[in-house]
Amino acid sequence: MTAAIIDRILEAEYFTQPAPVPPSLRTIRVGLAGCGVVGGSLVRLLDDCADTIASRHGVRIELSRILVRDVKRDRGLAISPTLFTNNWASFVDEEVDVVVEAIGGKDTAGTIAREALRRGRKFVTANKELIAADGSELAALARESDGSLDFGASVGGSAPVISLLRDLLGTTSPRSVRGILNGTSNYILTRIERGDSFAEALAEAQRKGFAELDPSRDLDGRDSAAKLAIIAWISFGISPSAFRIPRIGLNASIDLIVRDATRLGGRVRFLAECGSHPNHEIIASVEPVIVPSDNPFGRTELEDNRVEVDLGWAAPLAVSGPGAGGPPTATALLGDLLNSALPRNERGTSATLYSSVEDSRVHRWLLASASPLDSIGSAIQGPFVGAIKSSGGTRVIVESTRSAIIDAIQHLEQRGIEVAVARFSPGLDGATLP
DSSP states (O other): OOHHHHHHHHTSHHHHSOOOOOSSOEEEEEEEEOOSHHHHHHHHHHHHTHHHHHHHHSEEEEEEEEEOSOTTOOOOOSSOGGGEEOOHHHHHHSOOSEEEEOSOSSHHHHHHHHHHHHTTOEEEEOOHHHHHHHHHHHHHHHHHHTOEEEOGGGSSTTSOHHHHHHHHSTTOOOSEEEEEOOHHHHHHHHHHHTTOOHHHHHHHHHHTTSSOSSOHHHHSSHHHHHHHHHHHHHHHOOOGGGOOOOBOOOOTTHHHHHHHHHHTTEEEEEEEEEEEEGGGEEEEEEEEEEEETTSTTTTOOTTEEEEEEEOSSSSOEEEEEEOSSHHHHHHHHHHHHHHTTSOOOOTTSSOOSOEEOOOOOEEEEEEEESSOHHHHHTTOOSOEEEEEEETTEEEEEEEEEHHHHHHHHHHHHHTTOOOEEEEEOTTTTTOOOO
């Protein structure tokens, strides 16, 4: 093909003009609760993609009302200020087809969700905290009132985890689901790998808007655990509010483990996992794990999420994409909004044969602390595989159960001793300290 022909193709009208908009469009009226980072990103996305949405889906999305705390605040959005209200009653009384919740938290968001569903409306949310706490109740309310509940955006950001589980699995439950579910912690770990301290990496995550002023939910694993509870609900039918997930979080001493993991040919990733075991038992965890550096999780960097669903095939199904920040979450919300009128497969809302149990298996763990070995050794149960004392602190490899490790962490914290912990994944569980 000659250069002249290529130039003509690139100049063709269909490359430079938007797709034609159908002459007759169905209007979807939307009430948006919250217009912060995520809500504001959704408003901009609706404006930027209006022609594409019309041409592909034959609908026009109309923002009818936006609930905010401060109606006078300038948000830099190209919409009429008359759309904003701080009157909750006015917002819920607005005649809309879909209510999109981008407030966060459980109290106000839960009240809006219940009121919208009682009125038979479609309710779309990215609020993992709300769904993890009240998802079963809201799903039942949606069925009773002929409304609908969609929360795909609550897990994985732009990675369509919930869509994968709902639409591809059918009636088959996976063997396991594991993944990086928190873009903030993954960003911090990647920055530490590249030379930052924990404090520097956290500050940069906050500057970029990936981490909140109070990042505790990201660092202690509550955010990932809430998302994992939703995944287990869809995958195994266990009510998220009843699902107990042991957590081991991140702290400043993780710097030591990240450096050791690199020398061992691995990388530290904050993994959330749930899997089925004999007798329909489910084991779950959220914790730092040392994975091989060439593993797909090891190659998942910065704010990206990755989730793998094991169906017993040769390789797991996997989805990945940015999991932190306003635009990825807004993109996922828009997808849920557009799909909200379609029949949904409400897996995970009926009785289940599965039960949640504690993992009694022995794993190999790497522990790191700035404190001397004598200060931490007495709290750790299980045989030591290796230990190092140096000016950079103490590192210990130990074989123990998860519950014993969590007990040791809590015991040391009560004594004012900080310790970071990571589990060795298969492939690195024979490693010794460098």
